[in-house]
Every structure is written in structure tokens, then in C-alpha cells.
Amino acid sequence: MEEQSTSHSLSLSGSLHPHKALPTFYRREMASSHPGFHFLASWAVILLLLRIFSEGGKLLVIPIDGSHWLSMRLVVEQLRHRGHEIVVVAPEINLRIGASMHYSMKTYSVSYTREFVEAEFKKLGYKSFTPQTFLEKFSKITNITTMFFDSCKRLLSNKELMKYLEESMFDGVLMDPFFPCGQIVAEHLSIPSVYLVRGLPCSLDFHATLCPNPPSYIPRFFTHYTDRMGFFQRLGNLLVSLSSTLTCSFLYSPYDHLIKEFLQQEATLLELLSHASIWLMKYDFVFEYPRPVMPNMVLIGGITCTQEKQISKEFEAIVNASGEHGIVVFSLGSMVSEIPMKKGMEIADALGSVPQTVLWRYTGEVPPNLPKNVKLVKWLPQNDLLAHPKTRAFITHGGSHGVYEGICNAVPMVLMPLFGDQMDNAKRVESRGAGLTLNILEMTSKDISDALKAVINDKKYKENIQRLSDLHLDRPIHPLDLAVHWVEFVMRHKGAPHLRPAAHDLNWIQYHSLDVFAFLLAVVLLSLFISVKCCMFCCRRCCFKKGRKSKSGKSKTH
Amino acid sequence: MEEQSTSHSLSLSGSLHPHKALPTFYRREMASSHPGFHFLASWAVILLLLRIFSEGGKLLVIPIDGSHWLSMRLVVEQLRHRGHEIVVVAPEINLRIGASMHYSMKTYSVSYTREFVEAEFKKLGYKSFTPQTFLEKFSKITNITTMFFDSCKRLLSNKELMKYLEESMFDGVLMDPFFPCGQIVAEHLSIPSVYLVRGLPCSLDFHATLCPNPPSYIPRFFTHYTDRMGFFQRLGNLLVSLSSTLTCSFLYSPYDHLIKEFLQQEATLLELLSHASIWLMKYDFVFEYPRPVMPNMVLIGGITCTQEKQISKEFEAIVNASGEHGIVVFSLGSMVSEIPMKKGMEIADALGSVPQTVLWRYTGEVPPNLPKNVKLVKWLPQNDLLAHPKTRAFITHGGSHGVYEGICNAVPMVLMPLFGDQMDNAKRVESRGAGLTLNILEMTSKDISDALKAVINDKKYKENIQRLSDLHLDRPIHPLDLAVHWVEFVMRHKGAPHLRPAAHDLNWIQYHSLDVFAFLLAVVLLSLFISVKCCMFCCRRCCFKKGRKSKSGKSKTH
Known part of the structure; x- marks a missing residue:
């Protein structure tokens, strides 16, 4: 692939x-x-x-490794087809970003080895099948951000590479803001940037774009809430929202020093991210919950779901042999190669309970109880298999690419979320009645079997995913065309400043009109104070007069 | 035309x-x-x-008369070309909405005459040249809303027409929400609605879509502010924003009774407007100030600016005869036919001061001092003339259609705003350095002449409008294609509920998380209270013990 x-x-x-x-x-x-x-x-x-x-223009691309690269690569390839010269800057150790005819690649040295990255990825998937404490989960995130920060320092201090970039006169940079170093490079080179992103930790994307993000109906990542929350869910969502600001300042504070040192600027990372010209958001509202967006956000959800190709003879033979029952596609994503044997056996047991042929992408040790109807493969053409009319269900970890391919091809899903945003993705699919979510830690063989049978046999799942698919595909322009258009737009016009709201020039108090409200309150209080004082003055005068009158009256009567 | x-x-x-x-x-x-x-x-x-x-589908169209119809007609014609059956419902008295091969027309009787409407339109333009009090301006607005309300009552009580509509089985309604009656009809027929709109009074469009609308950087209509406001402008903007809620409830309260009577529902007009599936907004951020938008808002600014056609021989001759100096296009819009003679003479005087040939669309009494270089015409192909390379400037009243045509064809503008949103439009163009605004009441012949010479001879105006034009035209899909797509989308899928935010299910307090904040405050206060009580209890016990100790100590020493 x-x-x-x-x-x-x-x-x-x-x-x-x-x-x-x-x-x-x-x-x-x-x-x-x-x-x-x-x-x-x-x-x-x-x-x-x-x-x-x-x-043709000259584009700098600063991606990150892993599944994020899959969608960015599509855009890069299309831009190359359209005649642009593309330079990809990546760490010398990475698993997916390889040399290609579509771009020239420049690498920089990093402190870790290939074995370390492979072991980390393996751990990431494997460990999801055993309970983890909050601290363990949090340390995983800090490990990643530390690794990125270390890479960033090495990239910026690579004098030869930086000199090459300075001399290359790029028209723009296409980057993944998950590795925010790209924006520091963009500022250094004074070129406009385009981000390709699904979401950033702590709603950093919405903070940076000043996009309104009310916690009352927009669930935060990792809460697993939907957009319809009860009082205590709204309370939880608000608390997560508030605490995420703290988390972010902790996670990203090292960059502030780096920015000062390298760019000679007193700016936070958030300020730098707010300079992005266009945010290509992997968003579509058949999947995401409807929410406000900003003018410089371009929605390109479903970008990886391109027209299906003919599947190879090997797969075609398996699919054809499945008979009237059809097939089930099963993949836990490209980053998970092995699962604990106990879980593997439970899953294998469940897969044997359905009459469908199951195509399972799995590279780990083969479970001894593997039923006859399950074919293990090292790789499968996921989108093309999902597009096959004989596909009845999709067992997925709930990565956003997979979910969009499921929606695009109208295949109901059984979701086994492992880490990151996958639980939230799974909840979104489930809340739309297009799939069922399993708890990877607690699920039994029966749970898996029941869920699989339900999404295959209960018509409502197919109907719901078909409806989502119809809505998703009924668009005036393909998301990939849209992404390419906006990258070129930024290259042509040296950015998109006309899409930047004036709100960026206001501070927090001004943005929320707190100074104006305070002024109005002061005016009201002052008016009240003056009115009361006037009244009191009048009353006193009246009383005084009355008092004098009654006194004089009294003295008269005396 | x-x-x-x-x-x-x-x-x-x-x-x-x-x-x-x-x-x-x-x-x-x-x-x-x-x-x-x-x-x-x-x-x-x-x-x-x-x-x-x-x-083909069946579409009901409920437009309003005047310039609003110009853009809606384009969409209607394209939808007809794509095979849909279209029924336009309009009052029997109107100036622009006529019979056509593109749609069948159903009319309903109204209480006013054609002469009345013509006189009102004439007055609207003519009166703009003389100072008016706030009350006079406000009464104009109430006159229009009263006229619309009266029309609505007549439409809904037209039994024959309503029976026809009920039996027609429409797939959707395309309407102008300025005449909100269309939504009542949509609710009655249980069909989804699409709105075509530039803006509604009192930010009703943003209230109905629950689109965040911070007054700190989003100037309200009629304030004439830009998106960069000082403290007192922000104060003014906030006050206008707050008072507009009152104005709206005054202007639209009669509808609540009508809704109850006709739909047997206890709903406000705002609630009904919130049911719209798609808002086709005549917005583009080269012209409007960047701001948040909602998923069901589709931006189609510049919809009227289609590919230019060859201009007629008559106009071609005038343009060619203009020589190296080229021409100036002058139109105060289709709704203004006459201006006071004194102003007309001042304008004529100013137009004589430039070497360009001026094509002035004017149907009123000819000013006696009309210079040789000014050609009065009853109608002109505005967009096609603006697209001509010899056109040097555009004198316009600042209607949004005209401004978009000026931007589309990169012609710098002199703006003479008369009423409605025109002053705000003019300010937007001026704030981008693409034109100059004149005060219609105070402008002298010299002011007009100076402004015209400036936009023609000072290169910065041409450069700025050229930049706006380049940005505006660099789009992945034409706004008309986009509008047609979304009307058909709503017809195909019976609405677009997946674009409706869950915020509509929350009340004002819940939306702003005020209940959650109140709860948190109560918890904090309670915790504080308990802590203080505990402390006091501990202190008292300590003191008591100490007291007893010292007492007993004292008694011992005694």
C-alpha cells in the first residue's frame, strides 16, 4: 500500500x-x-x-509518522501531480514516511532508534488490552510530546538542513500541528502554513483559531460523551475543559523557551499556532457533532476514502468463496500488530460463531482455536474490501480513517477502541446507531459474538450507516480536491489573512466584553448611588422641614 | 434583464x-x-x-420582491435547468417577480395596490437624500414588517392556494426569511426549508442558528463599525446587540399569535426559523468580516456575478468611444429611480470633472447641467460593463449585489449608501481600501469629484480591489453551483438534520453552563463554609482546652 x-x-x-x-x-x-x-x-x-x-510552486511538508501520514501523503501526491515541487522533512527514524518519486526527502538525526519506535508502537497497542492507571496513560502522552520536543530541537539545530530550507524559497508549508515544530520553521522561513489535522490535545485547535467551543454541547475528547449531555456530564465536560488548559501549559511549556531561543520572540506556542493560514480539518458532520467552525477551517473528513479499486485475485477468490453470507473485514489498524493470546483466543472463538468469512489483518502469534471461517492476512486493502457488496460488517479499533472508510462504504461496525481518540470515535458511531462499541478490557467471547451478529442481522445498523453514507458522499466537491485547492490557494496568495478574525487582536477580557460589562456595571452602580444619595438628601430635607415645622408647630401650640 | x-x-x-x-x-x-x-x-x-x-423534484419557492429576488431567481433558473418542477408563490402585487417559463406562479391577493408599492419604493430612495429622524427610519422598518405580516395572513387564509400547496407534495421550500411566512407554510406542509439570505434584522439569523456572535469583534448592522473597535465602539456594539433583542420581540411578536392560530403550536418565530435545514448566506470573507459560522450555513457570496457576456452594440460603441480614459459605471440600484434635483445637479457637476465617460443609470428628471461625458441610460448591463477592461470606477449605492459585482470584476468603488445595510457595506469596502464612502446628505460636488478622481488615479484602490477580486474568485466551486447543490441535497434527504447542533435542545442557562457554574460555586462555598466551621470548631476546642488548662494551671499555682 x-x-x-x-x-x-x-x-x-x-x-x-x-x-x-x-x-x-x-x-x-x-x-x-x-x-x-x-x-x-x-x-x-x-x-x-x-x-x-x-x-509549479515549491512546498515544504513537515508530517508526523504513523497513521497521520496516510491522509497527508494523499494530498502530497496530488500536489505533485499538479506540478509542484515537494520537499518532505522528517526524522531519519520513522516507520511509514519513506523515499518516494513524489517528493524529495530531507531527514534530520534523532536521539532514538528504529527499534525503540517499533517497540513503543507495539507497546501502545499491546498495553491497551490490560488495565492502565491514569498516570500510566498520562505518561504515554508526555513520552510522545517529549519525543516530539526532542526531535524539534534536533531539527532546528541542524544547521545544514536549516540552511537548505532558508535557501529553498518555499511558497508554503503543509504540516501536521501534532508536531508543532513545523510552525516554528514556518515562522523562521516567513512562509504561510496549512495544517492537516483531526484534533489537537486540550482543544488547542479551537483555542488557536479562537473558535467558540461551548462545553454545554461540545463534548471534549477522552470524556466519551455525546453532544447530548445530562447535568453531571456537562459538569464533567466543563471540568475537563478547564483542566485541559493546565495540562496544555504543562505539555507545551518547553516550546516557549525554544521559540524565544530560536525565533527571538516572546510568544507562546498557542500564539504561533494561531498564525496558520488554513486548517484542513478531517471533519464531517455525519461523524462529528455539529458545532461552530471558523472561516479558515476547511472540512475534509473522508479524504482517505477514494474511489474503490478492483481487489487482487487472491482477495477476490476469498470473497467469492464466502457465498451468500459474505465477509467481515477485521483490522485493529496499522499500528497494532499483536494482541495478548488470551484476548486473541476469545476473539477467534467469537468469530467462529458467525457464518461469514472473516478477513482478519493480524501479524501476531496465531490463536490455536482459529476457526475455519477466519483468514489471517498480514495486510488487506481495507477501503476496497469495505466497498465490496459482499462485505457485511467491519470490526475496527475506531481510528478516524477506518471509521470514515466504514461510513463511505456503508458497512456497519463493531468497534474495539484501544487508545487516543478511538473511544470517542466509537461513541460517535454508536450514538448514530451505525455500530456497537465493545470494552476491550471487559469484553467476552459472547459479547463480541453478540455484537457482530447484531450489526450483521439487525437491519437498523445497515439502514443507519447507509443513511450516513448517503449524506457523507452527497457533496459538491471531493475532500481531496478541496484540500489541494486550499494548499494551492495559500501558496498562490501567500496565506489567507482575509480569513483571520479580528478577535486575535483582543485579549481575553476584551474578547468576552468583560471590560465593557464592568464599565456598564460601574455606570449602573454609580447612577444608583447618585439616585439613592439624591433621594436621601431630598428625604432628609423633607424630614428636616417637617421636623422644623412640627417643632415650630409644637412651640406654637405650647 | x-x-x-x-x-x-x-x-x-x-x-x-x-x-x-x-x-x-x-x-x-x-x-x-x-x-x-x-x-x-x-x-x-x-x-x-x-x-x-x-x-426531478418539486420545489416550492417563497421569495420577496425587489433586489432580493435577483439572486434567488438565478438559483430557481438553474434548478429548473436541472429538471425540477418549481412553483413560486408571491403576492399578486409585485414589481419584479413575473411569470416565467422557468416556474409556474401562484399568487395571493394583498391589501395594497401596485401604485402604493411603487410609491413606497420611490419614497425609500428619494427620502434618503434628506435628513430623517430615528423615528422616521424606524417607522419605515415597521411599515415593511407590517406589510409582510399582512401578506402572510392573507397567504395563510387563502384556502384555495393552501389546498393546492397541501396537495402538491413538495420536496422542499426555498425561501427568503425576510418574509418569514415561508417557514410557517413549510411547517404546515411538513417540508424542509432552505433560506437564501444576506442578513436578518437584529441578528435573527445568528440567533436562530445558535451561531456564536461575540459583540467584541462582530459589528452589528447599522452601527457602521468595522471588526476593529475601540472601547466605546465595543460598548455601543454591545448596547445595540442587547437592544436589538427588544426590537425583534416588538417587530416579530405578531407572528407568535399567527403561529398559534394557524399551526396550533406554542412557538415563537425564532423557534420556527431555527428549523431551517440550510442557510444559503450571501457571504464571502473578502467582503464580510471573518466570524464563526455554523455547519448548516453555506457561504454563497458573489452568486450574482456570473461569467460576463458580450455587451450590446449600443453600449460597446459608448465604451469604445471613451478612448484611453475609459468609463465609469454609475448606478444607485434598481430601486432608486429619482433623486432630488439639487443633489442631481451636484452629482452631474462632479461627473463633469473627470475625463472618463460616465454611464449613469437614471430614470428621473435630467439635471440641466449634465456634462457631455455623462450618458444617462434607463438600464445598463451592470456586471458585463464592470467586467469590461475599460471600466475605471463604479459609483454605487453599496447594495450587496453591486458590491460583489464590483469585487468580482475588480473595479474600485465610490459608495453613496442610501438605506438598509448599504452604509455597513460601504464601510466594509472602504475599510479594505477598495473604495471611498460619501455621506449622501452632506456630500458636495467637490467631495464627489475628489473621491472619483482618487479611486481612478490612486493606484492603491485598484491594487486593493484586484487583491480582493483574486481572493474572491479563487474558489473550488462557483457559489451558484453550491447553492443548487444544497437545495437539491435538502430535497433528496428531506432536510439536513445531521447539521443541526444539539445546542437547540438546551435553554439559555444550560447553553451558557450557568447552572453548572452555579453548582460549582455552591460546592466551593459549601466547602469553604464547612472548612471555616471545622476550623472554628477546632480553634474553639483548642482555646477551650487551653482555657481549661490555664485555668487548672492557675488553680494549681494558686
Whole structure:
């Protein structure tokens, strides 16, 4: 699957220079109405090659390793097809970001080894099957942020690489803000940045964009709440929301010093992240809960779900042999290769209880009780298998890519969330009646079997996922086209400052109009005070007069 | 200009039924990759005709008269081209909404005459040139809302028409929420609604969508503020924001009774408006100030600016005769036909001071001092003239359609705002350095002449409007395509409930988490109280013991 190009063809075209380029809309019309359009294919190739060496832009890409790279790679490949020169900057040790014909790669040394990263990834998946304390979970997060911070220091101190970047005159940077170092590089090179992201810890994405984020109906990550919360859930959500600010300042405080040292700026990481021109958010509201968004957020949820390709003969044979019952696709993601044998046997036992053929992507030790209907494979073409009409269900860990592929192909899901945002993703699918979530720690063979049978046999799951799929796919433009358009937009126009709200120029007090409310309160209190004083003065005068009158009256009567 | 079809061709295609229809993205790919695509044109016509009578949907349109209809008509025409049956419901007396081959029209009687409407429109423009008190302005607004309310009552009580609507089985309603009666009809017919709107009084659009609307950086209409406000402007903006709630409840309270009577529901108009599936907002952030938006808001600013057409020989001759100096396009909008002679003479005087030929759309009495370079016309092809390379400036009243056409064609503007949102529009253009605003009441001939010369000769205006234009036109899909897509989306899926935030199920206190904050405060206070009580108890015990000790000590020493 690595480095293979997608079959998705872009309909956008145009040069990088705004004054030379016709707007996309006009360009599209001209292309399709040209009389000899289809016969000029060979010329088009020559022209494309010419454009590559003349008008294409130069893009810096700073990704992170792991599943995040899968969606970014798609965008990078399409940008390359459209004639841009792309330079990917990555640590020398990584598992997925390899050399490619689509980009040139520049690496920098890091303090860890390949074995360490592999062992960490393995642990991440394996440990999810045993109970962990909050401290253990938190230390996993701090480990990752420390690793990223260390990488960042090494990247910034790599003089040779930094000199190359300074001299390369990039038009922009496409980056994953999970590794926030990219923005420090962007500031140093004075180039605009585009982020590709699903979500950041502690709602950092919404803080940085100043996007309203009311805790009353927008559940925070890791709470596992839906958008419909009772009083105590809203209380919990608010507390998580408040405490996340503390967590963030703890997690990201080391960067402030680095920014000062490297950029000679007194700025926080949050301020730097707020400079992003465009946030390509892997969001779609058939999956995410409806919420406010900002003008510089572009929603590209489902970007990895491209047109299905013919599956290989090997898989086709398995699918065809499944008969009327069809197949079940089972994958716990590319990052989980092994699970504890006890769990493996329970799962195997459950899979044997359904008449479907189960295609299980698994590279660990084979459970001894593996039933006949289960085929273990080292890799499977997930999207293409899900798109097959014989696929009845999808057992997934609930990674957002997998969930979108499930939605895109309308396959009901059994979700076994392991770590990160997967439990929240699973809750979202379950709350829409399109799947069932299992607790990976407590699930028994019967639970798995019951859930699988339910999503296969109970029509409501299929109906619900079909409805979500219809809504998701009924869009005016494919998310990949949209992502490519906005990266090019930022490269063409040197950013997108017209999408930056003036709120960034206000401090917290001004943003919430607290100074204005305080002024109004002061005015009201002052008016009240003056009114009361006036009244008291009048009363006193009246009483005084009355007193004098009655006194004089009294003295008269005396 | 009336009823003429646009040359804009839509790239969307597909049937109305979600299960039969392939998603737009796939459909588009298939169409362009089909080998004999261009040779099947004749068949396509036949198929289109077949589709019109088989799979097209049925759309109810409830527009309002005047300039609002111009953009809605474009959408209606495109929807008709795509095979939908369209029924427009309008009052029998109106100025712009006429019979057409694109839709069938159903009218209902109203209490006013054509002469009354014409006179009102005339007054609206004419009176803008003389100072008006706040009460006069406010009474104009109440006149309009009263007229709309009266029309609404007549529409709902028109039994024949309502029976026809009930029996027509529409798939949805496209309406202008400025005439909120459309939503009452939608509720009565139980069909989903799509709104086409630029803005509603008292931020009703943002209240109804529960879209965050912080007064600290989002200027309210009629304040003429920009998004960068000083303390006292923020104070003013907040006060306007608060008082608008009162104004709205005054303006729209009659509807609550109508809703109760007609729909047998205890609901406010705001609640009804919140049921809209999609808000097609005539918004683009090159013109509007960046702000939060909600998932069911689709931004279609610039919808009226379609591809320019060849201008007629008559206009071409005038433009060509203008020589190297080029032309100035001058129009105060389709609703203003006459201006006071004194102002007319001042304007004419100013227009004579520039070497450009001025094309002035004006139907009133000709000013006696009309210079040679000014050509009065009863109508002009505004967008096509603005698109002409010889056009140097655009004098406009600042209606949003005109401003978008100015931006679209990169023509710097002199703005003479008259009423409604025009002053705010003018401020937006001016704040971006793309034009100059004149005060219609105070402007002298010299002011007009200076402003016109500045926008023509000072390069910065042209550069700024060119930049805005480049940003505005660099979009992945034309706003008209987008509008059509979302109307069809709502018709296909019977609404868009997945875009409705859960916030609608919360009351004001819950939405702002005030109950949660109150609970937290109570807990903190209670904890404090208990802690203080405990401390006091401990202290007292200590003191008591000490006291007893010292007493006993004392007695011992005694």
C-alpha cells in the first residue's frame, strides 16, 4: 500500500500565479468545453511537464509518522501531480514516511532508534488490552510530546538542513500541528502554513483559531460523551475543559523557551499556532457533532476514502468463496500488530460463531482455536474490501480513517477502541446507531459474538450507516480536491489573512466584553448611588422641614 | 434583464433519489471519462427531458420582491435547468417577480395596490437624500414588517392556494426569511426549508442558528463599525446587540399569535426559523468580516456575478468611444429611480470633472447641467460593463449585489449608501481600501469629484480591489453551483438534520453552563463554609482546652 498512487483524478487546474491564473470556476468550464479536449492528451503531458519546470510552486511538508501520514501523503501526491515541487522533512527514524518519486526527502538525526519506535508502537497497542492507571496513560502522552520536543530541537539545530530550507524559497508549508515544530520553521522561513489535522490535545485547535467551543454541547475528547449531555456530564465536560488548559501549559511549556531561543520572540506556542493560514480539518458532520467552525477551517473528513479499486485475485477468490453470507473485514489498524493470546483466543472463538468469512489483518502469534471461517492476512486493502457488496460488517479499533472508510462504504461496525481518540470515535458511531462499541478490557467471547451478529442481522445498523453514507458522499466537491485547492490557494496568495478574525487582536477580557460589562456595571452602580444619595438628601430635607415645622408647630401650640 | 437566462453552466448532475444517485464526485468523474461523451449531446437532451418528467423534484419557492429576488431567481433558473418542477408563490402585487417559463406562479391577493408599492419604493430612495429622524427610519422598518405580516395572513387564509400547496407534495421550500411566512407554510406542509439570505434584522439569523456572535469583534448592522473597535465602539456594539433583542420581540411578536392560530403550536418565530435545514448566506470573507459560522450555513457570496457576456452594440460603441480614459459605471440600484434635483445637479457637476465617460443609470428628471461625458441610460448591463477592461470606477449605492459585482470584476468603488445595510457595506469596502464612502446628505460636488478622481488615479484602490477580486474568485466551486447543490441535497434527504447542533435542545442557562457554574460555586462555598466551621470548631476546642488548662494551671499555682 505504501507509496502507491491513488486513482482519484483531480478536476482542478491552473497555474500558481494569481494574476496569470483564471479562477478555478472559469478554468473548469473552459477545459470541459474545449472541442478537441480528449484528443490532446499527449500534448497535455508535454504541457504538464513544462508547467512542472515553470509555474509549479515549491512546498515544504513537515508530517508526523504513523497513521497521520496516510491522509497527508494523499494530498502530497496530488500536489505533485499538479506540478509542484515537494520537499518532505522528517526524522531519519520513522516507520511509514519513506523515499518516494513524489517528493524529495530531507531527514534530520534523532536521539532514538528504529527499534525503540517499533517497540513503543507495539507497546501502545499491546498495553491497551490490560488495565492502565491514569498516570500510566498520562505518561504515554508526555513520552510522545517529549519525543516530539526532542526531535524539534534536533531539527532546528541542524544547521545544514536549516540552511537548505532558508535557501529553498518555499511558497508554503503543509504540516501536521501534532508536531508543532513545523510552525516554528514556518515562522523562521516567513512562509504561510496549512495544517492537516483531526484534533489537537486540550482543544488547542479551537483555542488557536479562537473558535467558540461551548462545553454545554461540545463534548471534549477522552470524556466519551455525546453532544447530548445530562447535568453531571456537562459538569464533567466543563471540568475537563478547564483542566485541559493546565495540562496544555504543562505539555507545551518547553516550546516557549525554544521559540524565544530560536525565533527571538516572546510568544507562546498557542500564539504561533494561531498564525496558520488554513486548517484542513478531517471533519464531517455525519461523524462529528455539529458545532461552530471558523472561516479558515476547511472540512475534509473522508479524504482517505477514494474511489474503490478492483481487489487482487487472491482477495477476490476469498470473497467469492464466502457465498451468500459474505465477509467481515477485521483490522485493529496499522499500528497494532499483536494482541495478548488470551484476548486473541476469545476473539477467534467469537468469530467462529458467525457464518461469514472473516478477513482478519493480524501479524501476531496465531490463536490455536482459529476457526475455519477466519483468514489471517498480514495486510488487506481495507477501503476496497469495505466497498465490496459482499462485505457485511467491519470490526475496527475506531481510528478516524477506518471509521470514515466504514461510513463511505456503508458497512456497519463493531468497534474495539484501544487508545487516543478511538473511544470517542466509537461513541460517535454508536450514538448514530451505525455500530456497537465493545470494552476491550471487559469484553467476552459472547459479547463480541453478540455484537457482530447484531450489526450483521439487525437491519437498523445497515439502514443507519447507509443513511450516513448517503449524506457523507452527497457533496459538491471531493475532500481531496478541496484540500489541494486550499494548499494551492495559500501558496498562490501567500496565506489567507482575509480569513483571520479580528478577535486575535483582543485579549481575553476584551474578547468576552468583560471590560465593557464592568464599565456598564460601574455606570449602573454609580447612577444608583447618585439616585439613592439624591433621594436621601431630598428625604432628609423633607424630614428636616417637617421636623422644623412640627417643632415650630409644637412651640406654637405650647 | 428580467427573465433572461444566465450563461453559467452547471457541472453538477444526478437524480433526486439518494439510493439511485451516485455521489456527485463519482458522477462527475464518470461523465468526464466517458469515451463518447461529446457525441452524445443530442441523446443527453432527450435524457434530460425524460428526467424532467421522471426524477426531478418539486420545489416550492417563497421569495420577496425587489433586489432580493435577483439572486434567488438565478438559483430557481438553474434548478429548473436541472429538471425540477418549481412553483413560486408571491403576492399578486409585485414589481419584479413575473411569470416565467422557468416556474409556474401562484399568487395571493394583498391589501395594497401596485401604485402604493411603487410609491413606497420611490419614497425609500428619494427620502434618503434628506435628513430623517430615528423615528422616521424606524417607522419605515415597521411599515415593511407590517406589510409582510399582512401578506402572510392573507397567504395563510387563502384556502384555495393552501389546498393546492397541501396537495402538491413538495420536496422542499426555498425561501427568503425576510418574509418569514415561508417557514410557517413549510411547517404546515411538513417540508424542509432552505433560506437564501444576506442578513436578518437584529441578528435573527445568528440567533436562530445558535451561531456564536461575540459583540467584541462582530459589528452589528447599522452601527457602521468595522471588526476593529475601540472601547466605546465595543460598548455601543454591545448596547445595540442587547437592544436589538427588544426590537425583534416588538417587530416579530405578531407572528407568535399567527403561529398559534394557524399551526396550533406554542412557538415563537425564532423557534420556527431555527428549523431551517440550510442557510444559503450571501457571504464571502473578502467582503464580510471573518466570524464563526455554523455547519448548516453555506457561504454563497458573489452568486450574482456570473461569467460576463458580450455587451450590446449600443453600449460597446459608448465604451469604445471613451478612448484611453475609459468609463465609469454609475448606478444607485434598481430601486432608486429619482433623486432630488439639487443633489442631481451636484452629482452631474462632479461627473463633469473627470475625463472618463460616465454611464449613469437614471430614470428621473435630467439635471440641466449634465456634462457631455455623462450618458444617462434607463438600464445598463451592470456586471458585463464592470467586467469590461475599460471600466475605471463604479459609483454605487453599496447594495450587496453591486458590491460583489464590483469585487468580482475588480473595479474600485465610490459608495453613496442610501438605506438598509448599504452604509455597513460601504464601510466594509472602504475599510479594505477598495473604495471611498460619501455621506449622501452632506456630500458636495467637490467631495464627489475628489473621491472619483482618487479611486481612478490612486493606484492603491485598484491594487486593493484586484487583491480582493483574486481572493474572491479563487474558489473550488462557483457559489451558484453550491447553492443548487444544497437545495437539491435538502430535497433528496428531506432536510439536513445531521447539521443541526444539539445546542437547540438546551435553554439559555444550560447553553451558557450557568447552572453548572452555579453548582460549582455552591460546592466551593459549601466547602469553604464547612472548612471555616471545622476550623472554628477546632480553634474553639483548642482555646477551650487551653482555657481549661490555664485555668487548672492557675488553680494549681494558686
